[in-house]
Amino acid sequence: MLTRLSYRINATLERFLPEQRLFLKSDTETRFIRLRPVTQLVAMTGGAMFVAWTIVATAVLMMDSIGAGSSREQSARQQALYEERLNALSMDRDLRAEEAVRAQERFNLALEQVADMQSRLLASEDRRRELETGIEVIQSTLRRTIIERDEARANADQAELALAESTGSARTEEGRVQDSLQTLSLLTEALGETAQERDLMEGAAEKSAEKAEEIMAEKRAMERRNDEIFARLEEAVTVSMEPLDNMFRDAGLSPDDLLNSVRKGYSGTGGPLSPISFSTSGAAASPEATRANAILQGLDRMNMYKIAAFKTPFAMxxxxxxxxxxxxxxxxxxxxxxxxxxxxxxxxxxxxxxxxxxxxxxxxxxxxxxxxxxxxxxxxxxxxxxxxxxxxxxxxxxxxxxxxxxxxxxxxxxxxxxxxxxxxxxxxxxxxxxxxxxxxxxxxxx
Missing domain, CATH: 2.70.70.10 (Glucose Permease (Domain IIA))
Structure with missing residues (x-):
């Protein structure tokens, strides 16, 4: 029964795969190998399976190679982007620090100008008070002089009448009256000059007050600009620090211990940045100086993170x-x-x-x-x-x-x-x- 089944299968397949014979000739005889349709079908199926397996294996290897290559290129791009970001942040940090120093210098100069204007204003106020005191003295002297003049005129009139009655001439008191009139003229002129000088000092005091108000307005605008600059710097430092903190923690390392080790090894000249310090004559540091120091400490921490990253095996x-x-x-x-x-x-x-x-x-x-x-x-x-x-x-x-x-x-x-x-x-x-x-x-x- 198996022979008949084999015969039927070969007869069916012979339409598509006719029987082939492979002749082998030697010196003495000739032989042949019969390749039935079933044998040809088995050989073709095996060859097709081998070719399919070769194609699949090649595709898998190519996919692994392409995936590894793209991953490496992505890592290189990410590293270049991170270094570019660090360089841009460093340049922005230097620019902001320089702007903060210049702003502080302008602020100190404005404070010096305000202090100078206040000193001049106080001096003008003292002078105005002295002038008012002098004017009051001059006015009292003038009133007393006027009274004395009136009394002198009355006495002169009486003396002139008495002289006229006794001698018939009134010229002996004329010199005294002329002296009194000259004295009165001098006092009146001095009083007018004092009043003019007082008016000039009051005008200067008003201009000084206006200048001081302008300086204070400029100072408030400068403080707002400084606050915006500090806010941007603080945000940039925070955003840049977070992935570095997470990287070291994910690797099972303590960021604080790493930074302490880096700080000990890089504490000389040319190492981490030093905080900005301003002369406060023994007083507490200003809020701007405190924020600037905090930002520079954050940038110092970032620099130390970069050093630690190069000394820690994070690369492939x-x-x-x-x-x-x-x-x-x-x-x-x-x-x-x-x-x-x-x-x-x-x-x-x-x-x-x-x-x-x-x-x-x-x-x-x-x-x-x-x-x-x-x-x-x-x-x-x-x-x-x-x-x-x-x-x-x-x-x-x-x-x-x-x-x-x-x-x-x-x-x-x-x-x-x-x-x-x-x-x-x-x-x-x-x-x-x-x-x-x-x-x-x-x-x-x-």
């Missing part, structure tokens, strides 16, 4: 397309040794791909180590150490100082490895932690 150890093959934690041993702990992150890529230092540091090991193969260890600040294993070539020596992004070796397959990849570790205080914690924490910043 490769800049070529890679595939994350084995993560941190427990896994089945690739050599069949059971369930084991994996203390790093494996990144599979092309043989010879550049391996880069992920932070500034010092090379403490560069050579062969069991399990790791060709291994490089770098000691960073804050008790952090990074390891790069299974290299094909090491390009640094023990004691070398490296910066973030420096090439330290090439990706390979040395040591206990099943294929070309990089074994990347991060250790804090000697204890291994998940490297993806640092890589993911930096994605929103760099």
């Amino acid at each position: 150890p490769v800049n070529t397309p890679v595939r994350y093959t084995s993560g941190f934690g427990g896994r089945n041993d690739p050599f069949g040794r059971g369930y084991r702990r994996h203390e790093g992150q494996d990144l599979a890529g092309a043989y010879g791909s550049p391996i880069l230092a992920t932070a500034d540091g010092v090379v403490i090991h560069a050579g062969w180590e069991n399990g790791y193969g060709r291994l490089v260890k770098i000691r960073h600040d804050f008790g952090i150490e990074t390891r790069y294993g299974h290299m094909s070539q090491i390009r640094v020596n023990v004691g070398d100082r490296v910066s973030r992004g420096d090439r330290i070796g090439d990706m390979g397959n040395s040591g206990r490895s099943t294929g070309t990849h990089l074994h990347y570790e991060i250790r804090i205080g000697g204890e291994a932690i998940n490297p993806m914690t640092f890589i993911k924490a930096a994605r929103d910043v760099f």
Whole structure:
């Protein structure tokens, strides 16, 4: 029955796949191999499945490569955008600080002018009071002189009558009367000059008051402008600080401890910015000076964050397309040794791909180590150490100082490895932690 079924199938398929014969000729005889329709169908199906599998695998590899490339380009763009933002913020900070200094200088100059005008106003007020006192004295003297003049005239008239009665002449008192008239004329002239000077001083006092009011209005406008500038600077510092704080906290690091370490190592000339200080003659600092100091402290914190970021392994150890093959934690041993702990992150890529230092540091090991193969260890600040294993070539020596992004070796397959990849570790205080914690924490910043 199976033979008949096979015959029917071959007869049906023969319409589309006629029977083929493959002849094999030797020196003594000729043989042939019969390829029935079923055999041809099986061979064609297998070939089609192999071609389909090749196309799918190629598509998957291309998608991984494109995804890794776009992710790297996006990271590079984000890093360039962040650096551009830091530079723009630094330039804006310097400009705002310079504007604040110039505004404070203008404010001090205005205060000096107000103080000078107030001193002149007080001096004019004292002089006005002295003039009023002098005028009162002159007026009382004038009244007394007028009374004495009237009395002198009355006495002169009486003396003239008496003289006329006795001698018939009244010229002996004429000199005295003329002296009194001259004295009265001088006093009247002095009184007029004093009144004019008083009017001039009152006008000067009114102009001084108007000038002082103009200066105070300019001072209030300047304070409003300064408040707007300070508000923009405070907002910019707050917005820029938040992602940095989150990045360090997401990586499991204490921002305050990092900043204290950076502050100790960078406290000399040319390090962090120093707050603005104004001479207050022992008095409390003005609100503007306090806000300016707070802004500069925020910018100082940002500068120290930038230093800490370069000394902390937030960068990727490769800049070529890679595939994350084995993560941190427990896994089945690739050599069949059971369930084991994996203390790093494996990144599979092309043989010879550049391996880069992920932070500034010092090379403490560069050579062969069991399990790791060709291994490089770098000691960073804050008790952090990074390891790069299974290299094909090491390009640094023990004691070398490296910066973030420096090439330290090439990706390979040395040591206990099943294929070309990089074994990347991060250790804090000697204890291994998940490297993806640092890589993911930096994605929103760099």
